[in-house]
Amino acid sequence: MNLDRVSPDLRPIAEDIARRFGNRIDAWDTPRPNEVYVHASMDLAAGFCAHLHRRWNVRLIAVFADDFRNEGGVFHLYYALAADAAHGFVFLRAPVSPDTPQFTSLANAIPALNWQEREVQDMFGLKLVGHPNPRRCALHDDWPEVYPLRKDFGLHTVLPPFQGERHKFRQVEGEGVFQVPVGPVHAGIIEPGHFLFSVAGEPVLYLQLRMFYVHKGAEKLFEHLPPPHAVRLAESISGDSSFAHATAFCHAIERAANVEAPPRARGIRSVCLELERIYNHVADIGAICTDVAFVTAHMHAMRLKEAVLCACEELTGSRLLRGMACLGGVRFDWDAGQIALLRALTARLRPEFDSLVELIDGSSSTRDRLETTGILQPKVARDLGVVGIAGRASGFDHDLRRDFPHAAYDQVKISVPVYQAGDVKHRLQVRVDEVRESFSIVEQLAARLPAGPVRSEIGELPAGRVALGYVEGWRGEIFHWIRTAPGNRLARCKIKDPSLQNWPALSEAILGNIVPDFPVVNKSFNLSYSGTDR
Amino acid sequence: MFGILGKSLSTGIVTTKYPAAPPKVSIRARGRPEIDWTQWKDARPAAAACPTGAISFQDAGGHRTARFDLAQCIFCGLCADADPAIRMTNRVECAARDRASLISAARYKLGDDGAHRQLVPGPAPVATEPARPPAPAVSSPLESIGRQIQQRSRLIFGRSLHIREVDAGSCNGCEIEIAGLNSPVYDIERFGIHFVASPRHADMLLVTGPVTRNMELALRKTYDATPEPRCVVAVGACGCGGGIFGVNYATRGPVDAVIPVDVYVPGCPPNPHALLHGILRAIHREQWGRI
Amino acid sequence: MNLDPIHLLLQTLLLLALAPLLSGTIRSWKAKLQNRRGPRPWQAFLDIAKFLRKDMVIPEHASWIFHFAPYVVFLSALLAGLMVPMLRIPAPLSLFGGALALVGLLALGRFFLALGGLDPASAFGGMGSSREMTVSAIAEPALMLAIFTVAITAGSTDLSQMARTTQSTAFNLLNPAHVLAFAAIFIVLLAETGRIPVDNPATHLELTMIHEAMLLEYSGRYLAYMEWGASVKQLVLMTLLVNVFFPVGLAGADAGPLALAFSLAAYAAKLLALCAAVVVVETTNAKLRLFRVPDLLSAAFVLAALALLSMFLFR
């Protein structure tokens, strides 16, 4: 075992793992200094995660499986852990034999894993042992017994059309309790999902979520596309995070190929990520206002968002920054005129945005609706591993831009807003603070964008590499984990959108609130259905 | 209170003049690609570069039929990077009432190296549609009374249109732009067009996304809950042609694989001008000024 | 009671024509304050005309109530409208007890509206209906009390008689009882017509709706009647405010065409001023939390009660 490659920050943790679990570890793999893989058997998982969490405050960011039967005769289960303070990732890789396709659930100890473990069960047919609620999650109840992410399941398999029971919700009973089903088609211009409220009068007693209505087989599709095409698919994981997802994917490929994007490309990436953050945050601020019927603020927000989208079109050719990301950098360089436009944009938007915030702060009826609504307690948020805006509004101080600097975030100063209150008002406040922060990041980067090329060449991908790409999108942390296959293809692409992690928190935040407040609470999280369902 | 009114009044009306004025689209914007059919030397590099299969070809007997399907195109511009005969324009108004009119094709005589030797003159052969499961019968077959309905809808919806937006599986990119139609800049209400909460109030379904297996039934139910006369507009590359997702184990592909579609609005996602154009085209008003 | 058929017909037509126009005007002005061009004021007409010509989709579990409700809602509002003087005193219709009958008719309409919302047994309809009844349980007494304030001065519950009294020089338009009652009815107007801060007429969010939620299952003709009825009801309440409480320019029984024209102009001006007030309230406020709505309406009730009280105190 050689830990020399491990980055100095991460080394103490690696050494501790070696000391403590050394005799039970089969192998080590350190493809990159901040990415360490520990190969061990499954029964190590619970103790391993618990120890790292206690001793090093390391958090579990994802659990996923990989069909490794063709190469090694087994399935692999990965537990991905992030050590924020040490700026590194630790993976535990455990084999699961196809003869006994089952694995032990950690969801009792780590509620954040609830959905992810069930997704592994649905997509790979690995049975969960000891899960508190092992019902179907990613595939609806009417799906036949298929395991789409196994290699022997064809992408184009034609399944019989939908029939029968979609999902058996739990019944909530009691005097005066009745159930209000909402969806999957919602009344607004939003994505489909099914909510079942159990209410007593107006207060909500219990909220059950049914997602995965827009499951499009994206992870499977990744295995069939050459990487340059897959970038375009990554853009369609969640349209509002097009650039963030595409960049996370490119980042993963670049890490697998051991190529780094040139400095200018990284600067441009950061600017684009911030533009994406600005337009989404501004839109959300407006949408939160419209959900409490303060339409005036909404309209001003929409106007600002439109200005950002037009600037994006001028900078990248697409209003949603599509077609800009590419492997090894970005597709289009910016001339002086475009950079001037960027600076003019922030100069113009800053005062406009301030007056929008003033408008909202000045409206006492709006404030009254937002304060103490939909509180997500910091403790609950921690247990559920809530990330991103919602996490920061509930006391979770982390941000990949600061803790794992990617793109050009090592070049700028970033302060992360963190609040403890966890209500709608503070989720709004996090957005307000972040937009201001984004303006300043864009200005800093636009002022000194390094010269040079915007793209490094990436040849054919070597087979059998694993890599994690990460980006702090506007909603929270986005991970793309890949394993490469021969012939410039991917054997697996696991996508982790922050929404998947945050949905269950919505059920917690709405408890005790009244039904008509649900839309604004939901909007304050604004999670992506498509990013969850893929 | 005065602050709010003051801000509103000082900002003034910001709505565009479109469609009376041409759409404001950056010259750098990527709209529909244009292929110079006569100068096209070889379809293979562009077809290989195209992530969605919008550009494809078929070789048979020393001839090649090259085909471009605008409905599937995500306007990424990779084809233009790969082939000098293809150029990206910033034209975004591409809505069509007829699926076939989005497809263009040409026939070439092939050289020994597989490149095009010469364009075969005459009307391009109608390229065959990609194989897809036939659209299942819907409760009231629109086709049979198509013309009548069209007349009636023109009469009825001309000045008042209620739209129900249905996301049948999109990535939410289209939703961002559709929501933009309610912004003060595009302000769809000035046409007497309104988004509504219930399919029963709706005249038009604006459907996005490759229809997923899980949403198929919901989409069909929504369609059945919409009173006649009604029309359906498919939005985006995914809604029009399946987009980058196409047909797989979890998706049924384009919207017209599930319910009949009256107007297709290509784009990924379509520019708000393009959406306005498509919606107005569906009610035969795309040429008009404000009223 | 002597019916004047021409007057009756005229007022009916005026009600039907003016009501959607008023809703449309409010919508259009609101749009302007939202920095957009917005719909034309007569858009509401085109919408109703369109819905009248559309087919209907009837929910599976609907009973006769579902079919019956739109007509009751529409006709009750219309009938109530005929009892309020619009252009000329007296109003064409005066049923038993005037103001009482008016409040009763509005209640009947609302009752059927709520039943129609409940009937198809959809979750949102039920939710909307129960909310509507909660709101009206307080709004109705407040309305009643406020009207009584004037009725006592007039010594009659007949609305035309009340208007005549307020018009007479002896009556001080700015006396505290009157102003309080006016304020009370303005709040009731906001609540009863589903406006911010009670309800949001422009919302797409089925979970927050009150009025719209009850209409979700309606389509075509029925929807047209429901919407039309709602706008007539709004006009009735507004007319009540501007003509019974503030009958400036209202023509008398024997008015000639010139006086009638002047009356129409005054009426229109007053209505537009009231619309402007509604628009300002809707633009500058957010919606209240649902459980705060009763507080607002109780305030209206208290205002009305104070009005009644001060009636006796400052006589």
Ligand code: SF4
């Ligand atoms: S999707 Fe459209 S723009 Fe992109 S490569 Fe294909 S044809 Fe060209």
